[in-house]
Amino acid sequence: MNSIFKILCCPSCGTDINSVINSCAKCGQRFYYEDDRIYFTSFNTKEANNLFFKIKHFLKFRTSLYDSMVNVFGPVFTLPMKLSLNRFLKKYNTSPNQVIVNIGSGNTKLTPDIINLDIIDYKNVNIVSDIEQLPFLDHSIDILINIAVLEHVRNPERVVEEMYRVLKHGGIIYSYIPFLQPFHASPFDYKRYSSEGIKNLYNEFEFISLKPTAGPMSALLWIFQEWLSMIFSFGIKPLYYLLCLFFMLLTFPIKILDLFLVYHPMAKNIASGFSIIVKKSKN
Numbered sequence: 001m002n003s004i005f006k007i008l009c010c011p012s013c014g015t016d017i018n019s020v021i022n023s024c025a026k027c028g029q030r031f032y033y034e035d036d037r038i039y040f041t042s043f044n045t046k047e048a049n050n051l052f053f054k055i056k057h058f059l060k061f062r063t064s065l066y067d068s069m070v071n072v073f074g075p076v077f078t079l080p081m082k083l084s085l086n087r088f089l090k091k092y093n094t095s096p097n098q099v100i101v102n103i104g105s106g107n108t109k110l111t112p113d114i115i116n117l118d119i120i121d122y123k124n125v126n127i128v129s130d131i132e133q134l135p136f137l138d139h140s141i142d143i144l145i146n147i148a149v150l151e152h153v154r155n156p157e158r159v160v161e162e163m164y165r166v167l168k169h170g171g172i173i174y175s176y177i178p179f180l181q182p183f184h185a186s187p188f189d190y191k192r193y194s195s196e197g198i199k200n201l202y203n204e205f206e207f208i209s210l211k212p213t214a215g216p217m218s219a220l221l222w223i224f225q226e227w228l229s230m231i232f233s234f235g236i237k238p239l240y241y242l243l244c245l246f247f248m249l250l251t252f253p254i255k256i257l258d259l260f261l262v263y264h265p266m267a268k269n270i271a272s273g274f275s276i277i278v279k280k281s282k283n
Contacts, residue, residue, distance in 0.1 A: 004038070004115060004126065007099060007140040011040055011133035031135075037121060040129040067108065073248055075222035076272055077258035081176055081213035084275045085110075085147070088174045098142040103131045103163075104149030114145070132158045136166040147176040148273070151191045156201065164204050170282040173205070178273040180219035182226045195268045198276055205278035212271035215262030219272040221255050 008017040010024035010031075023030050031040045071078050089111065093100060101115045102108075107122035117127040117134075129135050131146075132155055144163050150156040163173060177198055183189050193201060195210060225247045233240035261267060268274070 007136050008038070009135060009137045011129060011135040014137075016137065017135075035121075037125055038127050038129075038135075039121070040127070040135050041119065042121075042128065073252045075225055075248065075252065075255060076181075076214045076218040077255040077262070078214070080215070080258070080262050081147075081273070081275055084211075084213045085145075085174060085176075088277060092143055092172050092174075099140065100143040100145070101136070101141055102145040102147075103134070103159075104146050104152070110145070132162065134162045134166050138165055139168045141166045142168055142171050144171070144173045145175075146173070148178060148186075150175070150193075150201075151178055151181075152186050152188055154188075154190060156191055160201055160204075164280060167280045169280055171280045172208075173202075173278050173280075174275070175202075175278070176213065176273055176275050178214070179271050180223070181272055182222050193274075195271075195274060198274055202276065202278050205280060208277040208279055210274060210276045212262050212267045212273070213275040214272035215258035215267050216264070216270045216272070217257040217261050218255050219270055221251060222272070225251060 005017060009015060010017060010027060010029055012029045013024060013027040015024050015026040017024075017031075022032055029040075031038065033039075093111065093113075096113065098113075099115070100111075100113065101117055102110060103117045105116035105118050105122075105125060106120075107124050109116065109124040115127065116122075116125045117129055117131065118125045119128065119130055121128045127135065131149070132153060144167060146159075146163075150159060153159055167173065177193050179192055179194055181192070198210060199207070225244060228247045229240050229243040233243050258272075262271070
């Protein structure tokens with residue numbers, strides 16, 4: 001953890017932070033070090049009153065259980081994205097001296113050497129911070145990862161600007177961004193992007209790849225589950241939530257069709273989500 005302080009700065013004013021202190025000497029922003037993690041902010045989960053977020057929040061503290069439930073019973077066929085991410089890490093995570101940060105990490109620890117940053121202080125989070133103001137020095141990060149995060153922030157354009165700022169020249173980003181997915185608060189939900197929207201969002205970067213890694217069947221299945229729950233709940237909200245879980249458990253095997261459909265040449269038109277790899281210019 002001590003090596004993290006070499007690249008940290010105050011997220012408000014950019015002043016270097018070289019040791020464990022309580023506030024920024026320049027602007028006075030408070031931060032602190034506790035339980036092997038650094039806090040630049042705190043999030044009150046009571047602000048989010050969505051039932052599914054409360055369930056997800058509870059399960060995320062039990063990482064293995066949460067990941068297993070999402071991968072097996074969730075409406076999105078996650079295997080192509082996970083294979084894509086594994087190939088990325090195998091190709092680009094090549095040196096122990098690299099600084100790699102997973103922003104909006106949740107409680108998932110991809111590898112022991114990756115720094116986890118999230119707004120909620122899950123067990124595996126190293127830095128608790130808002131990702132619209134990243135607490136890192138300019139040009140200090142080799143690799144950034146963000147998976148199903150940008151739809152949950154108010155200003156994704158600002159987050160991308162921040163990623164550009166902190167990334168070294170020649171640095172790489174791996175990002176997974178949903179396209180056709182129903183509302184899913186975690187704790188909030190704001191945006192969706194088509195492939196062309198993603199190109200515009202990351203227009204300052206050089207694209208290495210952009211492809212669907214959550215396919216058309218996942219998109220259709222999730223919407224279908226929500227539609228069935230609405231039809232048969234007759235406007236009764238608690239029943240709707242129960243039916244969502246019921247239809248999720250009943251229909252989840254259908255998503256396996258994305259094993260083939262995600263590679264269809266027109267899958268991008270109705271994909272559930274895209275994985276992208278972009279590079280910051282060396283200039």
